[in-house]
Amino acid sequence: METVGWQRARPTTGQTPMCEAMNTSRRKSPRMQRSPQRIHVDPNSASSCLLLESVHYLPHRVEYVHTHRPQWQRTTSLIMHHKPPLPGFAVRDFSLAEDWTFLNHGSYGAIPRSVQQEQERWRQELERQPVDFLARRWPGLVAEARGQVAPHLGTTSDCMAFVPNATAGIQAIIRSFSWQRGDSILTTNHRYDAVHRILQFAMRRAGGQVIEVDPSANPTPDSLRTALLAACRPHTRMVVLDEITSPTARRLPIKPLIEDLRDRGIMVVVDGAHAPGQIDVALDTMGVDFWVGNLHKWVCAPRGAAVLYAAPQHHDVIRAPITSHGHGLGFHAEFDWTGTFDPSPWLSAPRALAQHEAWGGAELRTAHRQLAGHFRDRLYDALDLPNPAVPGTPHTLAMIAVPLGVPTTHVPAAQHWLAAHKVEAPIIPWQGQTWIRASAFSAYNMPDDIEALIALLPKLRNVLRDGT
Structure with a gap:
């Protein structure tokens, strides 16, 4: 108490x-x-x-x-x-x-300054020998960072990939599927605006529809479930739900709804942009198809560090938002290298999590x-x-x-x-x-x-x- x-x-x-x-x-x-x-x-x-x-x-x-x-x-x-x-x-x-x-x-x-210093250390190490760092050491370094971050999110590194931000993760998910005329994606009116635009772009291109439901300004498990299930159609293929909403700062009661949606053959995507470091995250027991979350917000990692979770059955389907040398070579190969970039935010994420835990977790x-x-x-x-x-x-x-x-x-x-x-x-x-x-x-x-x-x-x- x-x-x-x-x-x-x-x-x-x-x-x-x-x-x-x-x-x-x-x-x-x-x-x-x-x-x-x-x-x-x-x-x-x-x-x-x-x-x-x-x-x-x-x-x-x-x-x-x-x-x-x-x-x-x-x-x-x-x-x-x-x-x-x-x-x-x-x-x-x-x-x-x-x-x-x-x-x-x-x-x-x-x-925090400790994480700023960690990021600067990685940048200096990169500059000592850029080719050796990016061409030879990078696969091992990013795998090690994944392995340190995954347990904090209640999953294993096998099901997790780094992305620059949660929006990029949503983009990767949506572009990985072939959408057909008449398909629909459900979401709520509490959704993040950038996610709304990604969904609208994909559905307009395919001749499908984005359906937004209103579960009230303060959604309850019953209001959310009733609004979403009433909007499901035979061609509803995906539901995108916020774990914590951005415009209204509400925690949506999504857990009781996930099994209902999965039983209907509908994929469940959770936008957890605000979740890491603010609430407990247990991805392996959540039961969703996909989840994205930022590490630069409440975990205090450098900006450019975020996570995409994909359930094992989707590893052969999911594609990175940028097609590059890893295309078609496996889940991690798709996302670990999408072109030359600054890898220091991803490599500094374990230090940010360690700082979070040292402050009390x-x-x-x-x-x-x-x-x-x-x-x-x-x-x-x-x-x-x-x-x-x-x-x-x-x-x-x-x-x-x-x-x-x-x-x-x-x-x-x-x-x-x-x-x-x-x-x-x-x-x-x-x-x-x-x-x-x-x-x-x-x-x-x-x-x-x-x-x-x-x-x-x-x-x-x-x-x-x-x-x-």
């Missing part, structure tokens, strides 16, 4: 209002008093090489006051067997600009959800919306998306306006409404980060209404 509570400290004379404080440098003054310490991990673990600075684990009860925003006092009370890291415990380990409030880890992630993911619960409570309170959860409880994910109740006409202008105020949070048009999404990455985000966004919400809604 766990409870999280936040309280505002009594203002004192001379304090800087939140709306003014957000325009000052946010990290030049220490967020909290930290003393560097080293973590010594299991020498038999892959993360044993990591010596981490500035990490503190939460005691059963802790009270402290932010030094740069003294009007916000945080009181955290946790009752749990394993204690998650304190929010912001590794802020020094990232290169994020000190004068920005960064609430958008979900789009492109952020790379499952405990870190719990800390994300606890912080996200606070962000959720504050946003719903500020917008005077009914909270979908019990206040003070962890959120289901590390991202929150909330409707702002304004039209979508001026979303680009509003996004630029928000950026001009040094707050990074995506403004997303969805189903005729404007939503805002906030990420809670507990290694560097702090509870009061959400206050910088909340202070801007009244003016932001005006910008969304009239464009100025």
